[in-house]
Amino acid sequence: MGIVQDKTIIVTGGASGIGQAASKLFATEGAQVIIVDLQEEAGNETVDQIAFTGGKAEYHSVDVTNYDQFKALVEDVAGRYGSLDGAFNNAGIEAPSSKIVRQSLEDWSKVIKVNMTGVFVCVKCEVEQMLLQKQGGSIVNTASVAGLIGVQGASTYNASKHGVIGITKTVALEYAKKKIRVNAVCPGSTDTAMLKRLTGASQEFTDYLNSVVAMGRAAKPSEIAEAVLWLLSDRSSYVTGIALPVDGGYTAA
Amino acid sequence: MGMVQNKTILVTGGASGVGQATAILLASEGAHVVIADLADHGGAETMKLISSAGGSAEAHQLDVSDYDQMRDLIAQIAKLHGSLDGAFNNAGVAGPVARISKLGTDDWDQVIRVNLTGIFAGVKCEVEQMLLQETGGSIVNTASTCGLVGMYGQTAYNASKHGVVGITRTVALEYAKKNIRVNTVCPGFTETPMLTMRTDVDPSLSDYFDNHVPMGRKGQASEIAEAAMWLLSDRSSYVTGVALPIDGGYTAG
Numbered sequence: 001m002g003i004v005q006d007k008t009i010i011v012t013g014g015a016s017g018i019g020q021a022a023s024k025l026f027a028t029e030g031a032q033v034i035i036v037d038l039q040e041e042a043g044n045e046t047v048d049q050i051a052f053t054g055g056k057a058e059y060h061s062v063d064v065t066n067y068d069q070f071k072a073l074v075e076d077v078a079g080r081y082g083s084l085d086g087a088f089n090n091a092g093i094e095a096p097s098s099k100i101v102r103q104s105l106e107d108w109s110k111v112i113k114v115n116m117t118g119v120f121v122c123v124k125c126e127v128e129q130m131l132l133q134k135q136g137g138s139i140v141n142t143a144s145v146a147g148l149i150g151v152q153g154a155s156t157y158n159a160s161k162h163g164v165i166g167i168t169k170t171v172a173l174e175y176a177k178k179k180i181r182v183n184a185v186c187p188g189s190t191d192t193a194m195l196k197r198l199t200g201a202s203q204e205f206t207d208y209l210n211s212v213v214a215m216g217r218a219a220k221p222s223e224i225a226e227a228v229l230w231l232l233s234d235r236s237s238y239v240t241g242i243a244l245p246v247d248g249g250y251t252a253a
Numbered sequence: 254m255g256m257v258q259n260k261t262i263l264v265t266g267g268a269s270g271v272g273q274a275t276a277i278l279l280a281s282e283g284a285h286v287v288i289a290d291l292a293d294h295g296g297a298e299t300m301k302l303i304s305s306a307g308g309s310a311e312a313h314q315l316d317v318s319d320y321d322q323m324r325d326l327i328a329q330i331a332k333l334h335g336s337l338d339g340a341f342n343n344a345g346v347a348g349p350v351a352r353i354s355k356l357g358t359d360d361w362d363q364v365i366r367v368n369l370t371g372i373f374a375g376v377k378c379e380v381e382q383m384l385l386q387e388t389g390g391s392i393v394n395t396a397s398t399c400g401l402v403g404m405y406g407q408t409a410y411n412a413s414k415h416g417v418v419g420i421t422r423t424v425a426l427e428y429a430k431k432n433i434r435v436n437t438v439c440p441g442f443t444e445t446p447m448l449t450m451r452t453d454v455d456p457s458l459s460d461y462f463d464n465h466v467p468m469g470r471k472g473q474a475s476e477i478a479e480a481a482m483w484l485l486s487d488r489s490s491y492v493t494g495v496a497l498p499i500d501g502g503y504t505a506g
Contacts, residue, residue, distance in 0.1 A: 169505040176467030176502045188491075214429030214493065223491035230483050238441075238476035240468065241505025242498050249429045252422040252494025 002030025003233045008081040010034045010074070012064050012122060013091030015042035017192035018142065021221035022088055022228050027055030029229060034077050035059045036070075037091070064091045064118035067125070074125045083137075084129045086232040089122040090142040092160075094194055097153035108156045115160035116167075123171055127180060136179025138232045141168050143184040145247045161186075165243045172241030181240040183231045188247030189218040214249025255283025256486045261334040263287045263327070265317050265375060266344030268296040270445030271395065274474035275341055275481045280308030282482060284339070287330055289315035291344065317344045317371030320378070327378045336390075337382045339485040342375040343395040345413075347447050350406040361409045368413035369420075376424055380433060389432025393484045394421050395477075396437040398500045414439075418496045425494030434493040436484045441500025443472040467502030 009026050013019035014035035020042070023033045027050045035057055037043045043059035050057040062069050078084050092115045095107040119141050130137035146154055147161030165184050172182040189195060189209050195218065199205045210217055227246045230236055245251045262279050266272035267288035276286045276296070280303040288296035288310055295314035303310040316322055330337050348364035349356070372394050383390035399407055400414030418437055425435040442448060442462040448471065452459040462471055480499045483489055498504045 172502050173467050173506045177469045214426045215491070216430045219491040226488045226490070227492065230488065235479045235483065236499075237479075238468070238472040238499050238501050239480065239497075241502040244492075244497065245495050246489075246491050248491050249425050249494040252425045 002028065003229060003235065004086065005030030006032075007085035007232070008032045008034065008077060008083060009086040009088065009232060010036060010077065010084065010126070011088045011090060012036040012118070013142075014088075015039045015046050015059070017194060018187065018190060018221045018224045019088070019090040020046050022090065022225040023057060024050055024055070025222060025225040025229055026232070027057055028053070031056070031086070032081060033057040034073075036062045036064065036073065038063065064089070064122055065113050067121050070121055071125045071128075074129050078129050083133050083135070084126060085135070086138045086140075087122065087126045088140050088142070088228050088232065089119050091118055092142055094198065095154070095156040097198060099153060100155045103156055111156045111160050112163075115157070116163040119164050119167055123167060123182065127171065127175060130180045131175070131178060136181070138236075139180070139182045140228045140231045141182070141184045143168070143186045143243055145186050145188045145245060145250050147184065147186055148243060148245065148251050168243065169241045176240055181236070183236075183240060184243040185224060185227050185231065186243050186245045186247060186251070187219060187224045188213060188245070188250040190221055190224055191218045192221055212250070213247070214252060217248065219246065219248060255281070256482060256488065257339065258283030260284045260338035260485070261287065261330060261336060262339035262341065262485060263289060263330065263337060263379070264341045264343060265289045265315065265371075266395075267299050267312075268292045268294070270447060271440065271443060271474045271477045272341070272343045273299045275343065275478035276310065277303055277306075277308075278475065278478040278482055279485070280310055281306065284309075285334065286310040288312045289317075289326060289344075291316055317342070317375055318366045320374045323374045323378045327382050331382050336386050336388065337379060338388070339391045339393070340375065340379045341393050341395070341481050341485065342372050343481075344371055345395055347450070348407070348409045350451070352406055353408045356408055364409035364413050368410070369416040372417050372420055376420060376435065380424065380428060383433045384428070384431060387432075389434070391485045391489075392433070392435045393481050394435070394437045396421070396439045396496060398439050398441045398498060398503050400437065400439055401496060401498065401504050421496065422494045429493055434484075434489070436489075436492060436494065437496045438477055438480045438484065439496050439498040439500065439504070440477045441472055441498070441503040442466060443474060443477055445474050465503070466500070467506065470501065472499060472501060
């Protein structure tokens with residue numbers, strides 16, 4: 001039996017990177033996965049890959065910052081599957097790396113909207129549904145090491161990720177007695193498209209990023225997915241309101 | 254295949270409470286467990302429980318603050334089993350509940366000796382062994398929510414547990430590139446002899462603990478064990494230097 005056997009789990013940003021790795025892992029471990037992403041082709045391909053290995057997944061193109069759209073999805077999922085047991089609110093974007101004097105207000109608005117308002121909307125809808133369920137549910141939000149400490153050149157991204165942790169801890173307190181757990185995962189450098197956009201073609205920058213991680217390497221997306229899997233499962237039943245670094249030791253220093 | 258299949262894992266303080274629950278869980282997930290405890294029987298009862306469930310374990314008497322004893326035990330394990338793959342440095346004492354003006358220096362010494370020097374000795378010996386192993390290993394130390402925040406009447410205990418987090422983060426940085434991971438679990442109020450020792454004397458304390466946890470209840474030793482096992486397993490391969498609260502939301506607020 002898989003660690004999330006028969007659970008219905010939403011994964012936002014589930015068509016690529018950490019979200020895609022998570023979708024595949026959850027399906028392998030027995031879940032019915034609901035992939036939410038604006039990348040249609042990648043979303044459908046992920047569903048196909050999961051089906052090919054015998055897992056269960058479906059794809060929906062939904063804007064995580066749109067309350068009505070996301071609410072409709074949650075209600076549809078709960079209606080068809082009986083409940084929403086877990087959610088991995090992972091959809092997120094970055095801003096170009098630059099010190100604050102060169103960060104644009106436009107990038108600020110975009111990043112805060114997706115990374116923070118998106119998480120707010122999703123958590124709100126998920127909790128509203130889980131409150132109707134005797135068994136509650138488990139929510140995991142993707143924050144970042146940038147939600148715990150400062151990172152030069154990323155004031156916008158850091159603000160949004162600190163905000164995700166703020167939402168996480170607060171909502172965890174609010175519904176702890178209702179069997180609804182809310183936690184955040186804080187990845188360090190992870191081998192995804194987002195990281196490639198950050199490093200560009202620069203091997204020097206990649207080497208630098210690896211050199212500041214105690215483990216000396218970036219994470220594989222599957223390593224982040226494993227932490228989310230554990231937090232979504234019943235194995236972490238007394239864990240709520242935490243921000244778990246999965247960062248090769250980056251924030252230990 | 255179990256989460257820690259075929260791993261040889263040392264559990265100190267394995268005769269009761271969190272240590273016992275963890276030893277039992279690890280064995281059920283395929284590990285060979287080496288139980289060590291100060292008690293005369295050295296955890297023989299835990300070993301019997303494991304064996305009768307079809308698991309594999311051995312028991313030894315051990316004073317964790319005695320470096321020579323610890324080093325000899327680990328050498329014995331490595332010789333007999335080929336490697337030490339994991340260690341759960343969990344042995345600890347509570348000390349008296351007393352504000353600092355009433356806390357005796359003898360009590361301070363004892364708590365620091367077992368809870369902090371014991372961890373130092375354990376981690377030092379385990380790392381020395383794991384450095385000889387290409388596969389490295391995973392070490393988990395029992396800290397506490399008292400290793401993260403203050404707690405009235407617990408100066409010695411808190412200092413020792415903050416110290417455990419300090420050892421953990423530092424050693425994690427030191428050996429991250431050698432496949433050796435070091436993490437802590439930070440239990441909140443957990444139903445174990447350490448807690449019932451206090452609630453037996455003052456039953457109103459039990460309600461006090463429940464009321465001060467967002468989840469409204471104490472943790473079960475098995476819930477702490479689940480977290481320790483996850484950190485000991487390969488599933489947490491990119492996690493090192495973390496202090497993981499399993500506390501029903503206590504430190505979230």
